[in-house]
Amino acid sequence: MENNETREDSATVLDELESLEVVEASELEEGAAFHAFRFAI
Amino acid sequence: MTQPSRTDVHMVFPGVTEARLFPYLSLPMLVSYLRDHGVTATQTDLNITLTHRLLRPDALREHLADNDFDRTLLSFAVEQHELLWRTVVEKADTGLPFDVGFRLVSNLMDVMLGKTALTPPLTSLSGALTSAAAPANDVATRYHDQLAQTVVADTAARVLGISVAFPSQLVPAFRLARIAKRVAPDTTVVLGGQQLMLRGAALAAQPGTFEYVDALATGQGEPVLLDLGKGTPLHSVPGLLTAEGPTGGAIPHHLSRNPPPEFDGLPFTSYLSPAPQLPLISCVGCYWGRCTFCSYGNRSRKGAYQQLTQQELADHVEATLCTTGSSFVAFVDENCNLRLVLGAVELVRARGHAFTWSTRNRLEPLLTDRSFVHRMYAAGCRLMSVGYETNAQRLLDAVDKGVRADQYEEIVALLDEAGIVLRLSVMGGLPDETEREARESREFLIRNAHRLGIDAAQMMIAEPTALLVEQAEHQGGLTVLGAEAGLQSNQGFSYLSGRHGHIIEYAGASREERAAWLRETVRTVLPGKNDEKHPRWKQRSATATAARLALHPWVVQIEDTLIDLRWRLRYRVRREHMTVEPPGLVARSELGRRMLGLFEEAGLGNS
Numbered sequence: 001m002e003n004n005e006t007r008e009d010s011a012t013v014l015d016e017l018e019s020l021e022v023v024e025a026s027e028l029e030e031g032a033a034f035h036a037f038r039f040a041i
Numbered sequence: 042m043t044q045p046s047r048t049d050v051h052m053v054f055p056g057v058t059e060a061r062l063f064p065y066l067s068l069p070m071l072v073s074y075l076r077d078h079g080v081t082a083t084q085t086d087l088n089i090t091l092t093h094r095l096l097r098p099d100a101l102r103e104h105l106a107d108n109d110f111d112r113t114l115l116s117f118a119v120e121q122h123e124l125l126w127r128t129v130v131e132k133a134d135t136g137l138p139f140d141v142g143f144r145l146v147s148n149l150m151d152v153m154l155g156k157t158a159l160t161p162p163l164t165s166l167s168g169a170l171t172s173a174a175a176p177a178n179d180v181a182t183r184y185h186d187q188l189a190q191t192v193v194a195d196t197a198a199r200v201l202g203i204s205v206a207f208p209s210q211l212v213p214a215f216r217l218a219r220i221a222k223r224v225a226p227d228t229t230v231v232l233g234g235q236q237l238m239l240r241g242a243a244l245a246a247q248p249g250t251f252e253y254v255d256a257l258a259t260g261q262g263e264p265v266l267l268d269l270g271k272g273t274p275l276h277s278v279p280g281l282l283t284a285e286g287p288t289g290g291a292i293p294h295h296l297s298r299n300p301p302p303e304f305d306g307l308p309f310t311s312y313l314s315p316a317p318q319l320p321l322i323s324c325v326g327c328y329w330g331r332c333t334f335c336s337y338g339n340r341s342r343k344g345a346y347q348q349l350t351q352q353e354l355a356d357h358v359e360a361t362l363c364t365t366g367s368s369f370v371a372f373v374d375e376n377c378n379l380r381l382v383l384g385a386v387e388l389v390r391a392r393g394h395a396f397t398w399s400t401r402n403r404l405e406p407l408l409t410d411r412s413f414v415h416r417m418y419a420a421g422c423r424l425m426s427v428g429y430e431t432n433a434q435r436l437l438d439a440v441d442k443g444v445r446a447d448q449y450e451e452i453v454a455l456l457d458e459a460g461i462v463l464r465l466s467v468m469g470g471l472p473d474e475t476e477r478e479a480r481e482s483r484e485f486l487i488r489n490a491h492r493l494g495i496d497a498a499q500m501m502i503a504e505p506t507a508l509l510v511e512q513a514e515h516q517g518g519l520t521v522l523g524a525e526a527g528l529q530s531n532q533g534f535s536y537l538s539g540r541h542g543h544i545i546e547y548a549g550a551s552r553e554e555r556a557a558w559l560r561e562t563v564r565t566v567l568p569g570k571n572d573e574k575h576p577r578w579k580q581r582s583a584t585a586t587a588a589r590l591a592l593h594p595w596v597v598q599i600e601d602t603l604i605d606l607r608w609r610l611r612y613r614v615r616r617e618h619m620t621v622e623p624p625g626l627v628a629r630s631e632l633g634r635r636m637l638g639l640f641e642e643a644g645l646g647n648s
Contacts (some may be wrong), residue, residue, distance in 0.1 A: 006225045014576040024611035
C-alpha cells in the first residue's frame with residue numbers, strides 16, 4: 001500500500017464509515033491504540 | 042521399595058502476559074545450564090498452558106459475559122472451538138485465515154483474563170502482594186490455581202524457580218508461590234527474572250513477601266539455581282534476598298558458559314505465532330548502555346554487558362535448529378550486535394542450514410551501509426524491531442540514544458529496498474519534548490508509513506534502575522517521584538498496562554497532553570508493513586461499492602447491529618439503505634452500495 005499522504009489528504013475506511021454513521025462511536029476511542037497495534041504478527 | 046528421586050529444580054514462567062508467540066527464553070537457558078552441571082531440571086510455561094486451557098469449551102462456557110460483545114465472542118468460540126484450536130494452536134490449514142484466528146483467540150483471552158484476580162491494576166508493590174491472596178472467584182483464576190497445583194504436585198521438585206519477566210506476572214507469580222507453599226511446604230520457592238532485577242530490593246522490603254517465597258534472586262539465575270539445585274542451604278547461596286537479609290554478592294556468571302537452550306517440556310509448536318519461532322540471544326544487556334530511559338542500559342554500563350563469540354552463537358543456533366525443527370530464529374537481545382549476529386548466521390548457513398531470522402536493535406549508522414543491509418537479507422534477515430522515540434536530534438542527544446536522526450530516512454529506505462520489514466515500537470513522553478517536536482516526529486512516520494510497521498505505542502516509563510531515575514542530571518524537563526508515590530504504567534496503550542515505573546511529572550505539557558500527542562500518532566500514521574490492517578489503517582477506495590455482501594463467519598448480525606469479533610468494532614445496519622438476507626446484506630440504495638463496498642474494505646465480508 002502506498003501511503004505517504006496524511007489523513008487530511010486521504011481518509012481511511014473507518015473515517016468514511018464514521019461519517020456515514022454506521023460505526024458505533026463508543027468503539028472508536030477506548031483503547032484504540034492498544035487494539036490497533038497490539039501483537040502485530 | 043525406593044522412592045523415586047525428586048527433581049532438583051522446576052522452573053515456571055507464570056501467567057499472565059502476551060508472551061504467547063514463542064517460549065520465553067529464560068527457562069530453556071536455565072534448564073540446559075543446570076542439566077549440563079548435573080542438576081535435574083524441568084520447566085513449565087504456565088502462561089501458555091493457561092491460554093490453552095481457557096480456550097477449551099468448558100472454560101469458555103463457564104465465563105459469564107457482562108456485555109454483548111463478550112457474549113457473542115464466547116458463543117462463537119464455543120461453537121467454533123475446533124476450528125480456532127486447529128488454526129491457531131495446531132497451525133492446520135482450515136480455511137480460517139491464521140491472522141483472523143489469532144486475533145479472535147487474543148480477544149478471547151482478553152475476555153477470559155480481564156477483571157480477574159490474576160490481573161488487577163498494579164498501583165503499588167504492596168497491592169501486588171495483597172492481590173495474590175485474593176479468592177479465586179472467576180473462571181480464569183480457578184483454572185490457573187488448578188494448573189498451578191498440578192504443576193507443583195506432579196513435579197515434586199525440591200526447588201521451584203519462578204521467572205518473572207513482566208509486571209503483569211507479579212501477582213500470578215506470588216499466587217503460584219503461595220499455592221506451592223500450601224501444596225508442597227518443603228519446596229524452596231525462589232523468584233527471579235527481569236522484574237526482580239528491577240524491583241527485588243523494593244519487594245524484599247514489603248511486609249509479607251517472605252510469607253510467599255523463600256528468596257528473591259536479583260541477578261543472573263544460573264549460579265543461584267545451581268547452588269540450590271545441588272542442595273546448598275538457602276542462606277549459604279550468594280545472590281539472594283531472604284527474610285533474614287541478603288546472602289552476599291552474587292557469583293559472576295558469563296553467557297558463554299551456557300550450553301544451547303533446551304525446550305523440552307514446553308509446547309514448542311503450540312505457541313501462537315503462525316509458525317514455530319526459536320528465540321535465542323547473542324548477548325546480555327546492551328553494548329551501548331547509555332539511553333537514559335532504559336533500565337537494561339544502566340545495568341550494562343556497569344561492566345555487566347556480555348556477548349557470545351560468533352562461533353559460540355553459531356553453535357547455539359545450529360544445535361537448537363536441529364532440536365526444535367524450527368526454521369525461524371528470533372534474536373531477542375535487548376540490542377543485537379548486528380555484525381556478531383550476521384557473522385554467526387553466515388557460519389550456520391555455510392554448514393548447510395537454511396532459515397530466516399529477526400533482530401532487535403537501534404537505527405544505527407551501520408545500517409546506512411547498503412552492502413551490509415543486503416548481506417543481512419541474503420543471510421535470511423526478514424524482520425527488524427526497533428524503538429523509535431523521536432527524529433529530533435536535540436532530544437535524542439538529551440536521552441543519549443547515540444544515533445543520528447539525519448540517517449533515519451536513509452536507513453528506513455534501505456531496509457525497505459532490501460526486503461527487511463522494519464517494525465517500530467513508538468515511544469511518547471520524552472523529557473522536554475515540545476508539541477512541535479512531537480508533531481515533526483509524527484510527520485516522519487507519516488512520510489515513511491508505507492515502509493514500516495508498528496508493533497506498539499507506549500509512553501516513556503521511569504523504570505527502576507534506569508539512569509533517568511538514578512541520576513538527577515538526567516532529569517531535565519521532568520520530576521521523578523519516589524517509589525512511595527506509587528506506580529505509573531501504560532494503561533490504554535499496552536497489555537495489562539505494560540511497563541510500570543516511578544511517577545513522572547513533566548515541566549510544560551502534562552503527561553496526559555503528551556499521551557494525547559501519542560494517540561494522535563496512532564490515529565494518523567497508517568503503517569504499511571503490518572501484516573494485518575485495522576480498518577483505521579486502511580485507506581478507502583474512492584470507488585468501492587457492492588450490491589450484496591456475504592458476511593464472514595466472525596461477523597455476527599444481531600438485529601440492526603453487526604459485531605466484528607476480529608476488530609472489536611460494531612456497525613449499524615441502516616435499514617433504509619440495506620436489508621439483511623442471510624448470509625449477508627443486500628444494498629437498497631446507491632448509498633447502501635457504497636456502505637457495503639466500505640464494509641468489504643473493512644473486512645466484514647465478500648461481495
